[in-house]
Amino acid sequence: MNAPATVTVNPCLDCGACCASFRVSFYWAEAVSLGLPDAALEQTSPWHTCLRGTNQAAPRCLALQGEVGQSVSCCLYAQRPSPCREVKAGDAQCRKARQRHGLPALAVAAELRCESG
Ligand code: SF4
Ligand code: SF4
Known part of the structure; x- marks a missing residue:
């Protein structure tokens, strides 16, 4: 008998709420090391x-x-900074962001990184 197919569903691809809920702030040198373009950044302090x-x-x-809650992508995904990498589908930040956009909380914390996003 064949093993059942494994289907991987990434809830971030039809969400994006965390990318439209919080200030994404980080140490300026991280932007340099990641090669983030100046146009994608706003300096908020001498260090951030x-x-x-x-x-x-x-x-x-x-x-x-x-569109948040429908279908999203991140055009800087490979260069996204640490705050983007830290949020995980189903964690507290995720729940807060989804609530802000009227989306239901995910049932469990999945071992997924935000890819929307
Ligand atoms: S981490 Fe949560 S809030 Fe962020 S895109 Fe994924 S499902 Fe949405
Ligand atoms: S994951 Fe991409 S779209 Fe979301 S906040 Fe980070 S850089 Fe922006």
Whole structure:
């Protein structure tokens, strides 16, 4: 008998809420080491920068493409900074972001990295 097929579903690909909920701030040197373009950044202090679009009342990272809660992608995915890499589907930040956008909490913390996103 054949083993059942494994289907991997990444909930981030139809979400993106965390990319449109928080200020994504990090140490400026990280942006240099990752090769992030200046156009994607806004300096917020002598030592910190943030992803452009996230330092406002209704944050939305300029690298986020698509519609939150439907279908999204990140045009800086390979260069995304540490705050983007730290949020995981189903964790506390994820729940907060999804709630902000009227999306239900994910049932379990999946071992996935945000790919929307
Ligand atoms: S980590 Fe959570 S909030 Fe962020 S894109 Fe994935 S499912 Fe959405
Ligand atoms: S994962 Fe991409 S779209 Fe989301 S906040 Fe980070 S750089 Fe922006």
